[in-house]
Amino acid sequence: MTKFLSFKSILTFILIAITGFLYSKDGVITTSVVATALIFGLPLALAAMVGIMCERTGIVNIGIEGTLLFSSFIGFFVASSTNNGVFGIFSAITAGVVTGLFLAFMSISWKMDQIIAGTIINILATGLTSFLYTQGRMAPTTTPIDIPFFSSIPFFGQVLFMHGPLVYFGLVVIFALYVALYHTSWGLRSRAVGEHPGSADTAGVSVFRLRYLNVALAGAVGGLAGAYLSLELVGSWDRGFTAGKGFTALALMIFGRWNPMGALAAAMFFGLTQAITNQLMFSDVAHIPEQFVNMLPYVLTIVVLAISAGKVRPPAAEGLQYEKEKA
Amino acid sequence: MFNAKVFKAWLTPLVAVFIAFAVGALLMFLQGAHPMDAYGSLFSHGFGSWEGFAKTLGKATPLMLSGLAVTIGLRSGLFNIGVQGQLVSGALAAGWAGYAIHGLPVYIHLPIALIFGIAFGALVGWIAGALKAYRGIHEVITTIMINSIVLALVDYLAGHNFQEPGQTLARTSAVLPSATIPKIFGLPSGFFFAVLLSWGVWWVFQRTTSGFRLDTVGRNKNAAWYAGISVKRSVLIAMGVGGAIAGLGGAIETLGVIGRFEPTFNTGLGFDGITIALLGRANPLGVIPGAILIGGIRGASSSMQFDAGVAPEIVDLILALILFCVTAPFLSKWLRSTQVGAKVTSGWSN
Numbered sequence: 001m002t003k004f005l006s007f008k009s010i011l012t013f014i015l016i017a018i019t020g021f022l023y024s025k026d027g028v029i030t031t032s033v034v035a036t037a038l039i040f041g042l043p044l045a046l047a048a049m050v051g052i053m054c055e056r057t058g059i060v061n062i063g064i065e066g067t068l069l070f071s072s073f074i075g076f077f078v079a080s081s082t083n084n085g086v087f088g089i090f091s092a093i094t095a096g097v098v099t100g101l102f103l104a105f106m107s108i109s110w111k112m113d114q115i116i117a118g119t120i121i122n123i124l125a126t127g128l129t130s131f132l133y134t135q136g137r138m139a140p141t142t143t144p145i146d147i148p149f150f151s152s153i154p155f156f157g158q159v160l161f162m163h164g165p166l167v168y169f170g171l172v173v174i175f176a177l178y179v180a181l182y183h184t185s186w187g188l189r190s191r192a193v194g195e196h197p198g199s200a201d202t203a204g205v206s207v208f209r210l211r212y213l214n215v216a217l218a219g220a221v222g223g224l225a226g227a228y229l230s231l232e233l234v235g236s237w238d239r240g241f242t243a244g245k246g247f248t249a250l251a252l253m254i255f256g257r258w259n260p261m262g263a264l265a266a267a268m269f270f271g272l273t274q275a276i277t278n279q280l281m282f283s284d285v286a287h288i289p290e291q292f293v294n295m296l297p298y299v300l301t302i303v304v305l306a307i308s309a310g311k312v313r314p315p316a317a318e319g320l321q322y323e324k325e326k327a
Numbered sequence: 328m329f330n331a332k333v334f335k336a337w338l339t340p341l342v343a344v345f346i347a348f349a350v351g352a353l354l355m356f357l358q359g360a361h362p363m364d365a366y367g368s369l370f371s372h373g374f375g376s377w378e379g380f381a382k383t384l385g386k387a388t389p390l391m392l393s394g395l396a397v398t399i400g401l402r403s404g405l406f407n408i409g410v411q412g413q414l415v416s417g418a419l420a421a422g423w424a425g426y427a428i429h430g431l432p433v434y435i436h437l438p439i440a441l442i443f444g445i446a447f448g449a450l451v452g453w454i455a456g457a458l459k460a461y462r463g464i465h466e467v468i469t470t471i472m473i474n475s476i477v478l479a480l481v482d483y484l485a486g487h488n489f490q491e492p493g494q495t496l497a498r499t500s501a502v503l504p505s506a507t508i509p510k511i512f513g514l515p516s517g518f519f520f521a522v523l524l525s526w527g528v529w530w531v532f533q534r535t536t537s538g539f540r541l542d543t544v545g546r547n548k549n550a551a552w553y554a555g556i557s558v559k560r561s562v563l564i565a566m567g568v569g570g571a572i573a574g575l576g577g578a579i580e581t582l583g584v585i586g587r588f589e590p591t592f593n594t595g596l597g598f599d600g601i602t603i604a605l606l607g608r609a610n611p612l613g614v615i616p617g618a619i620l621i622g623g624i625r626g627a628s629s630s631m632q633f634d635a636g637v638a639p640e641i642v643d644l645i646l647a648l649i650l651f652c653v654t655a656p657f658l659s660k661w662l663r664s665t666q667v668g669a670k671v672t673s674g675w676s677n
Contacts, residue, residue: 110656115406116605120651123602127643131354239640244475247408251468291483298472305464 011304015272023155029283033275035159039233041271042170043068046225047249048256048263049177053218054103055258056181057211058194058317060114063103063121065246067219070125071095071226073133076237080139085231088139089166092227093220099125100219104212111321122246130239141235142166166228173221178260190214194315197322207322255305258315269304273297339659340606343652344620351645360637368634373623377513384518385584387622389414389593391521392576393600394607394614395528396452396569400466401609402532403565404545409455409470410573411597412477415590417448417574419481422581422588423489425502436505441578448574449567451477456566460559466566474597482590491587498589508583517579522615524572529611541565573597599625602646606653621646 022030047064054061074095079088099121106117145168147161181187189210192200197207229245230237252270256262277293352362372379393410400407421444428436455469486497508517532538543551544561552558576596581588599621607613624646628639652658 106651106655112654112656113605116650116654119601119605120647120654123643123647123650127640127645127647130640131358131638131644133640244471247471251471254465254468289483289487291479295476295479298475302458302464302469302472305468306458306462 027155029279031155031158033279034155034272035162036275036278037268037272038159038167039163039271040274041267041269042167043225043229043233044245044249044252044270045174045264045267046170046221046228047246048253048267049174049260050218050222050225051250051253052181052256052258052260052263053177053190053214053221055253055318056194056315057190057214058197058315058320058322059103059107059211059215060118060319061103061215061218062115062118062250063099063125063246064118064222064249065242065244066118066121066123066125067096067099067222068226068229068242068246069122069129069240070099071223072230072241073125073129073226073237075223075227076137076139076230077132079231080137083140085140085142088231089224089227092231093223096219096221096223096226097216098219099222100216101212103219104215108208108211108215114319126240129241133237133239137237139231139235139237142232164228164232166224166232170224170228173224174260174264177221181260191315194317197317198325201322201324207324211322251301254314255301257313266301270297270301273300338662340616340649340653342662343649343658346652346658347645347648350648351641354641354644355635355637358637360635365631365635365637365641368631369624369627372627372630379627381510381514382626383619383623385515385580385622386626387618388515388518388521388584389576389580389596390599390603390622390625391518391525391614391618392572392579393597394603394618395521395525395600395611396573396576397600397604398607398609398611398614399528399541399565399569399572401604402545403541403561404548405459405466405562405565407452407455407470407566407569408467408601409452409473409597410569410600411593411595412470412474413448413451413570413573414577414597414600415481415593416451416477416577417444418577418581418593419484419489419499419588420444420447420574421578422499422502425506425582426500426587427489428506429503431505433505436503437508437582440502440506440582441575444574444578444581445571446574448577449571452570452573453563453567455570456563459566460562466562478590485588485590489588496589499587501587502582506582507586508579510583515579515583517583521576521579521618524575525611525615528572532611537564573600599646602650606650 019030047068050064050067051061071092075088075092078091079085103117103121106112107114142164144162144164151157151161189200189205193205193207193210201207252266253263255266274297277296280288281293355362355365373383374380393414396410397407421440424440424443428439451473455466455473458464458469459466482497485499489499491498491500510516532542540556541561543556544558548558577593585592603614603617603621606617624642628642631637632639
């Protein structure tokens with residue numbers, strides 16, 4: 001009963017009720033706003049997955065911003081040079097893996113301070129991409145695919161089944177990660193390594209290898225988010241292109257309590273407020289200055305957290321170096 | 328005078344800077360520019376002339392103070408990413424007090440304007456601290472969100488309510504002479520104050536009970552609590568004082584260097600502050616050389632672009648390489664000195 005009446009379920013219920021009410025008033029706009037929420041929220045959700053995958057195995061990753069920036073740049077650059085979007089997407093993912101391996105190398109092999117390691121990735125990505133950037137490039141972008149049958153369902157069709165390929169792929173990755181983290185031995189081992197690496201090691205799990213693997217995989221997810229940003233959502237690249245999305249994703253990861261579904265919900269909530277404010281600006285219903293519209297998602301996040309959040313508990317071994325005991 | 332221990336402590340950062348510049352030179356060369364021209368321009372404009380040196384110190388001042396604000400957070404177990412927002416709100420508040428209050432002599436007007444900057448910086452920092460202390464919301468979330476809110480708010484205010492009359496850009500009127508920080512021999516005097524303040528913060532952490540309390544909370548929150556130290560109070564103090572110092576940095580830049588508030592002038596200072604604090608190994612005295620170096624490079628990067636055709640963004644690349652070489656173990660092992668920054672921060676957990 002208490003679970004049913006929890007803050008989260010009440011909030012979900014209110015959101016559904018409001019959406020239903022608005023849909024009855026104006027179906028077209030409501031549908032497009034919710035669809036836009038998914039489009040805006042997805043890169044944040046994917047970026048938050050990068051953080052979750054690293055941190056559940058005990059590696060703090062504040063270099064997500066750098067991963068997004070670097071992979072979106074490489075993806076756009078390759079797609080533009082080869083005039084092939086698929087090459088672009090794969091190079092973006094590879095670039096993400098490279099940043100992941102670099103983070104793993106610094107924080108696992110070299111045992112550097114993990115927050116410094118992430119900061120290095122961020123600054124390096126900012127410097128390198130801005131330095132190499134040349135204006136006036138064009139790249140092929142992905143085209144939306146309507147899923148047959150499903151896309152004709154009212155409301156849900158347009159919200160869920162009329163997107164570019166990377167949206168579907170991204171959603172699949174997020175749900176797969178959730179299942180893998182809680183229902184496979186990989187997930188159990190990963191979480192064990194993040195909570196108590198000593199015990200995991202005793203049980204025969206290679207802490208180093210699993211941490212390397214997960215940080216590299218997280219980099220691949222970050223690369224996917226980068227590819228989505230430059231090759232699907234925006235279709236171009238500019239200096240400082242990611243505009244703090246990697247940092248926002250960190251906040252959403254903590255907001256979602258290091259759980260993929262929690263972070264997805266937080267990202268969708270964030271995307272929804274952005275979509276609503278966009279719609280308000282576009283339809284010019286109320287004359288609100290642009291700056292106030294832009295700050296709304298941030299204000300709402302703080303308010304919701306101040307009401308709902310108690311203490312969050314990060315993975316216990318996070319940010320700590322693991323030294324194998326000498327026999 | 329030669330002290331082997333001090334020499335060793337400084338050897339790694341020096342070699343790191345050298346390596347970073349060498350790699351930067353290689354990249355410039357690959358891009359078809361002349362590294363010697365670029366670095367010549369960088370150093371002659373940053374450190375070669377009295378005016379250039381004054382510009383460097385002017386740039387270094389807010390950087391040093393934002394580095395100091397991050398350092399106080401790190402020492403108290405907090406990762407204050409909100410320095411950017413704290414600094415900018417201080418800059419606007421001081422700028423407003425600097426042009427809107429009339430008819431006061433310098434010795435009253437200038438302190439009032441500085442206090443405005445300090446107070447607003449402290450307020451913005453304190454909000455994040457209070458949300459952490461009383462509602463348990465992580466400071467990394469709140470400071471990131473508050474940064475975005477403050478930047479939007481400040482941009483609006485500078486473009487509307489506080490905009491210079493007849494101006495299309497988002498900027499306030501010029502600060503009155505009675506609120507302008509005077510220069511000493513052409514050098515911005517705020518710099519010397521920032522150095523003094525860094526030393527003061529070092530002294531507080533090294534020699535006082537208050538500093539010891541913060542340090543203990545930073546090292547182990549539970550132990551601190553068990554010893555009877557109020558963790559909540561420490562969080563509020565660390566965020567409030569850090570915000571105040573960042574706000575002062577913004578105020579000094581507005582009143583002493585730029586002469587008015589203009590949002591585009593302060594971007595990135597808070598994030599360079601994180602780099603500076605980490606370069607200084609979370610030691611309040613360590614921010615001084617880092618801030619001067621980064622201030623010099625940042626200040627002269629546009630002349631470097633003009634003289635040698637090198638994109639100023641190479642500066643970020645060089646900064647990342649310096650941070651990498653200083654903290655990576657290979658260099659300190661090779662030089663047989665102590666590794667710096669093996670463990671500076673404490674992740675989210677504390």
